[in-house]
Amino acid sequence: MSEPIRITDSTLRDGSHAMAHRFTEEQVRSVVHALDSAGVEVIEVSHGDGLGGSSFNYGFSLEDEIKLIGAAVDEAAQAEIAVLLLPGLGTVEDLRHAHGAGASVARIATHCTEADVSAQHFAAARALGMETVGFLMLSHRVGPDELAAQARIMVDAGAQCVYVVDSAGAMVLGDAQARVAALVKEVGAEAQVGFHGHQNLSLGVANSVLAVQNGARQIDGALCALGAGAGNAPTEIVAATFERMGITTGVDIQGVMAAAQDIVQPFLPRLPFADRSAITQGYAGVYSSFLLHAERAAERYGVPAHAILQKVGEAGYVGGQEDMIIDVALQLAAERDASPAAR
């Protein structure tokens, strides 16, 4: 039997992208109750883009997120409630409010080459007595050694775990393996390493298994895969797969399967699915959270969402550049209108 690993469920944070940030308090309470009863140790609750994400650029939340965090804390008998924070979007003040509402795990997320912007937030989280996790987003964009150097910056700043984050669901097996191994080598003596997978190329679960086999100790999932793009590695499948492999998670498989099917599935606007747009995100390395933005621009300007996402991937846009999706759609519409077939 190998060392136990910890599953963090992100249905109520990454899933917020897929829900267009429309979670209700009742949904939050029922999901937390089910996950907590099934023994999931950490449950992440925030706007999809983290604390302070509710805005014109990213999409407004239906409910105030501090209220939702408080409701989650209220429902959880044993689970810790985690929050995500992207420095620049969320502030130290937001973190204090979340901590005041009972959140105890701070997950600080930066682009994979910008770990240095997280130092102040790790210091604040540690001063509040929160557990700290670093999140290196779009980790496929840099090689293992460069990523490990960024993880080192986060650990030196106070991160107790650093995640390889496959935001685009672009990693194909060895990619995840090599990055996790490099982080374990660099920071493994002082911190844990985690992995956060997306299903755009349907490899989120396989990549999570490889991550654990290469030393990762924390793995993310979401019920019914509810997350950006084609969704996250499904918590219920990750937990069942790990149990079959003799990897202890402390999660009750029947409990998480019931949570997925009976609690989450009934309120889903659509099941996360690897359609042409989501596959393009994995193939072209595009942020999973760009999916709904691209679909809206596609509808508005009459161009295909997958074509927008392909161009966004070629341009290498990162989180925070959601407005460029409109530019790309306008460019495609102009090209279409200028083509001989349109005349």
Ligand SMILES: CC[C@H](O)CC(=O)C(=O)O
């Ligand atoms: C925009 C934040 C993002 O959704 C964080 C995350 O889950 C990822 O990069 O995959």
Ligand SMILES: [Mn+2]
């Ligand atoms: Mn994600």
